[in-house]
Amino acid sequence: MNLEKVVFGFFIVMAMTLNFGFFIGEIDNPLHHHVYELYAAIVVNLIATVLKFGDRTQIGAIHLATSLVADLQLIAAAIVWVVFSGSADDSITITRVVSLSGGALVANVVSVALLLAETITLRR
Amino acid sequence: MNSILFLILRRMRAPIITVIITYTVAVIGMTLMPGHDPDGNHWQMSLFEAFYVISYTATTIGFGEVPFPYSPQQRLWMTFSIYFTVIPWFYAIGKIISLAQDPSLKQAFITSSFSRGVQQLQEPFYIVCGYGETGSLLVGALDKKGMRVVVVEMLQERINELELEDHQSAIPNLCADAKMPDTLLKAGVRHPMCGGVAALTDDDHANLAIAVAVKLMNPDLPVLARAENDETAANMLSFGTDHIINPYTLFGDHLAMEVHALGSYLLHEWLTGVPGDSLPSPACPPIGKWLVCGYGRFGKSVVENLQREGMSTMIIEADPELTGCDECIVGSGAEAHTLHEAGVTDAVGIVAGTDNDINNLSIVMTAREINPNLFVVIRKNKRFNEPLFQHFNADITMDPSDIIAHECLAHMISPLLAQFLLLARAQNNQWANQLISQLVEIVGESVPETWAATLSITEAPGVLSLLDDHVEVRLAHLLRDPSNRERAMGMVPLLLVRGNEQILLPANDTLLQAHDRLLFCGQASAKASLPLLLCNRKSLSYIIDGKEIADGWVWRWMRQHLPN
Numbered sequence: 001m002n003l004e005k006v007v008f009g010f011f012i013v014m015a016m017t018l019n020f021g022f023f024i025g026e027i028d029n030p031l032h033h034h035v036y037e038l039y040a041a042i043v044v045n046l047i048a049t050v051l052k053f054g055d056r057t058q059i060g061a062i063h064l065a066t067s068l069v070a071d072l073q074l075i076a077a078a079i080v081w082v083v084f085s086g087s088a089d090d091s092i093t094i095t096r097v098v099s100l101s102g103g104a105l106v107a108n109v110v111s112v113a114l115l116l117a118e119t120i121t122l123r124r
Numbered sequence: 125m126n127s128i129l130f131l132i133l134r135r136m137r138a139p140i141i142t143v144i145i146t147y148t149v150a151v152i153g154m155t156l157m158p159g160h161d162p163d164g165n166h167w168q169m170s171l172f173e174a175f176y177v178i179s180y181t182a183t184t185i186g187f188g189e190v191p192f193p194y195s196p197q198q199r200l201w202m203t204f205s206i207y208f209t210v211i212p213w214f215y216a217i218g219k220i221i222s223l224a225q226d227p228s229l230k231q232a233f234i235t236s237s238f239s240r241g242v243q244q245l246q247e248p249f250y251i252v253c254g255y256g257e258t259g260s261l262l263v264g265a266l267d268k269k270g271m272r273v274v275v276v277e278m279l280q281e282r283i284n285e286l287e288l289e290d291h292q293s294a295i296p297n298l299c300a301d302a303k304m305p306d307t308l309l310k311a312g313v314r315h316p317m318c319g320g321v322a323a324l325t326d327d328d329h330a331n332l333a334i335a336v337a338v339k340l341m342n343p344d345l346p347v348l349a350r351a352e353n354d355e356t357a358a359n360m361l362s363f364g365t366d367h368i369i370n371p372y373t374l375f376g377d378h379l380a381m382e383v384h385a386l387g388s389y390l391l392h393e394w395l396t397g398v399p400g401d402s403l404p405s406p407a408c409p410p411i412g413k414w415l416v417c418g419y420g421r422f423g424k425s426v427v428e429n430l431q432r433e434g435m436s437t438m439i440i441e442a443d444p445e446l447t448g449c450d451e452c453i454v455g456s457g458a459e460a461h462t463l464h465e466a467g468v469t470d471a472v473g474i475v476a477g478t479d480n481d482i483n484n485l486s487i488v489m490t491a492r493e494i495n496p497n498l499f500v501v502i503r504k505n506k507r508f509n510e511p512l513f514q515h516f517n518a519d520i521t522m523d524p525s526d527i528i529a530h531e532c533l534a535h536m537i538s539p540l541l542a543q544f545l546l547l548a549r550a551q552n553n554q555w556a557n558q559l560i561s562q563l564v565e566i567v568g569e570s571v572p573e574t575w576a577a578t579l580s581i582t583e584a585p586g587v588l589s590l591l592d593d594h595v596e597v598r599l600a601h602l603l604r605d606p607s608n609r610e611r612a613m614g615m616v617p618l619l620l621v622r623g624n625e626q627i628l629l630p631a632n633d634t635l636l637q638a639h640d641r642l643l644f645c646g647q648a649s650a651k652a653s654l655p656l657l658l659c660n661r662k663s664l665s666y667i668i669d670g671k672e673i674a675d676g677w678v679w680r681w682m683r684q685h686l687p688n
Binding site: 036046050051081 | 141145
């Protein structure tokens with residue numbers, strides 16, 4: 001067992017699960033989506049991105065790309081939340097934020113799929 | 125370039141993750157600390173506000189307590205955050221700065237910009253390995269001739285020297301070991317425009333390694349290698365090295381040429397010189413008894429060649445056993461009594477050929493004091509002693525780097541030039557003198573340009589299209605001025621190669637054929653204007669019959685279809 005692989009897999013899966021946890025629930029109900037969960041998702045996603053730095057393989061490049069997409073969408077969601085909170089109807093704001101995080105979720109799913117594919121093709 | 129980016133990213137992993145984690149903890153803590161707004165209501169910072177506060181705190185900007193004055197709990201957490209976030213932040217910045225100064229990263233940058241520079245070369249170029257005395261001479265000469273060069277050198281100081289010098293065109297250079305195949309690949313051994321490799325380091329083994337590596341990686345590429353030992357030379361030959369240059373045998377050879385055919389020697393020096401330099405003044409070694417001081421590799425070659433020319437030689441050698449000298453006078457040659465013993469008074473010439481410059485100078489000065497009429501040949505080992513040798517003004521100064529550079533030039537300018545020089549050597553002195561006087565008439569007393577031209581479809585489409593139409597194109601036509609057919613350009617055709625046939629100094633009325641290869645020598649202006657005649661059918665036909673042809677689709681159609 002390789003500790004590096006454990007950490008790597010942990011952060012990638014965690015990024016997806018947190019993202020999913022935030023996304024799940026009624027899209028326009030602010031009670032179903034907690035701000036700390038989004039915050040945690042962003043942080044874990046950023047760490048996952050940094051962990052993917054420096055891999056020269058083709059699959060490594062796709063890994064990095066999916067993470068960058070997820071980061072971009074989650075950060076966009078956070079910005080939307082900060083900018084629109086208080087100014088518009090809360091349910092409209094939360095709808096926008098959750099839909100953005102839904103996009104990030106797809107990227108995270110792809111990332112996990114890549115991780116699984118890589119693991120399965122690994123022969124020894 | 126890509127690999128550098130990955131290198132940076134990989135090194136930055138740890139600092140960036142540290143920064144992210146510390147920020148996360150500090151921001152969370154900040155939002156959890158209870159506080160009060162100015163009205164005394166319970167207030168907790170939002171995540172965004174906390175991130176804002178931590179961002180300016182960690183970067184030590186410090187805007188103060190925003191948006192309201194903090195409660196003691198918030199201040200407590202803030203104090204903790206300051207130490208907790210500022211340190212990782214500085215760690216990350218320090219890492220970035222140290223990365224920028226990292227020698228391996230710098231090397232990666234230099235190497236990648238070098239290989240990019242080589243890849244972008246669009247014209248034929250030569251790779252010169254070793255930028256010592258010889259290398260710098262050769263690179264300077266090639267650059268003056270307008271040829272592109274790539275330099276690989278082990279020592280950084282010499283690379284610095286190269287960068288300080290003023291060259292016409294950019295010279296990609298790399299400080300690396302040329303023995304490494306990877307370095308040679310980066311220098312462009314497999315580049316389609318690479319014209320050849322010159323291995324000129326002062327280490328025979330390195331030269332051998334370079335020659336072998338190049339021949340294995342790209343067998344068709346010509347390799348010129350310097351070799352001072354016979355075993356190395358033999359080894360190089362077995363690997364198919366095209367030209368092995370031994371400065372000592374070459375000098376001996378040249379000396380013999382000076383003795384029996386001064387004209388041929390001058391011609392050789394002249395055609396392989398750097399354009400614009402003045403002509404070397406001829407010195408004709410006298411015939412008679414010669415003293416040779418130092419029987420090393422240089423001395424042996426000189427003695428062998430002098431004896432072949434029928435001169436008697438007397439050897440003075442300090443260590444006869446080491447050098448394998450049977451008949452000699454023991455001594456360094458710098459003392460008057462050894463010279464007397466060797467018979468300096470009735471000698472006609474002396475060769476100071478030890479590997480120590482000061483000894484050599486001392487030998488010839490002592491000898492000249494005894495016999496002022498001596499013809500002096502002196503070997504120069506170190507380039508920095510140049511002023512001493514200039515001051516002494518010997519009849520012939522042998523400079524190994526100069527000889528190697530000339531020999532390399534002869535092969536690099538064009539394979540035709542080497543072929544011509546070989547043929548010229550077989551001619552007699554009178555022939556050479558005649559040619560020299562002809563050249564002097566045209567180009568004056570400075571070194572002329574030498575260049576080759578091939579009547580191929582890419583190099584001479586104009587000539588070929590006329591030949592296809594069965595027009596007789598003579599060599600004389602190519603020697604005319606394209607703007608005025610009455611005037612001849614200042615150039616002399618030296619050699620015409622047609623298949624296996626070699627015609628030395630082809631006559632002006634020679635009929636040209638496709639795929640002829642020609643070697644010319646003359647003024648720079650002639651070299652510049654020749655391509656016009658070779659490529660432009662109109663200019664060439666004007667030269668041939670003095671008529672400007674109407675050349676355009678309509679005119680050609682009219683000429684073909686309308687009588688007169």
